[in-house]
Amino acid sequence: MSRNEIALQEMFSLVIGELREGGRWGTAHIYQSAVNAFSAFNKGQPMPMRRLSPTVLKRFENFLRQRNCSWNTVSTYIKAIRSVFNRAVDRKMVRYVPRLFEHVYTGTRADRKKALETADIGCLVRETEKSLQGGKLPNTRQKTRIFFVLMFMLRGIPFVDLAYLHKRDLQGNTLSYRRRKTGRALTVSLTPEAMQMVRMLADRDPDYPYLFPILQSEEGTEAAYREYQSALRAFNQRLAVLRQCLGMQSALTTYAARHTWATMAYHCEIHPGIISEAMGHSSITVTETYLKPFSNRKIDEANQRVISFVRSGACIV
Incomplete structure (x- = not known):
């Protein structure tokens, strides 16, 4: 060289x-x-x-x-x-080569379904609602479940966006924030149940900028990014433990919250463009690649509550 x-x-x-x-x-x-x-x-x-x-x-x-x-x-x-x-x-450092990347893979595949089955998400939502009625401070396992269900109810919000939410992003029952992946402004109307979860998990220190006590460092710094990576790994580990305790067949990860909301929204005939925006995908075609159908497409009465959460959180501004 x-x-x-x-x-x-x-x-x-x-x-x-x-x-x-x-x-x-x-x-x-x-x-x-x-x-x-x-x-x-x-x-x-x-x-x-x-x-x-x-x-x-x-x-x-x-x-x-x-x-x-x-x-x-x-x-x-x-x-x-x-x-x-x-x-x-x-930058004129190398000459352009036509069709250089034509024969290597640069697409998107969904080799396995990442969404939970309707019975699994229905059970998680119902059990979480029951735990909220007691009014007691949740233990670590209950917090893990509440955070997961809240991510689902907030239109499948990614964990990174959840971690970086600021207190100012929540005005009344309306949450407004920008996707860190795309920069797209999103607005979600919170149901009373979602508001109750937020109040239970939110940080109460008026000098602390973030909505939830996940990060400590200033946004945009390498320290904050490393804290986020550590928090993400720990949360997925707790979800794996929760999955074992519940005897669930589906993988329980941060991705599952987003893909479950998207798949249920698609099943509820919410416009694919809204789902694509929430997922942060480049196109509707990419979104539809991920939307593997539920093995049991019949939505029973027990899951109608879950469907109402999906429909109520479908607005984008």
């Missing part, structure tokens, strides 16, 4: 640095994972960007699949390389 050439790994480092300076810690984390995987594929050797070819990219795709990476992970890493390559082209 000549002195004036730039390697793919070096270009990644430049872009990752820019992302971190802009406070885009999540995207920087994904790009770092992508370049780490490519470095492992290339045995730690720098790859001159002019040598990036369809053959090299196909070999990298095969390398990832041999490491049991999902197709969505493959797509994420390939798209990260494409983004970095395009930035290098824009």
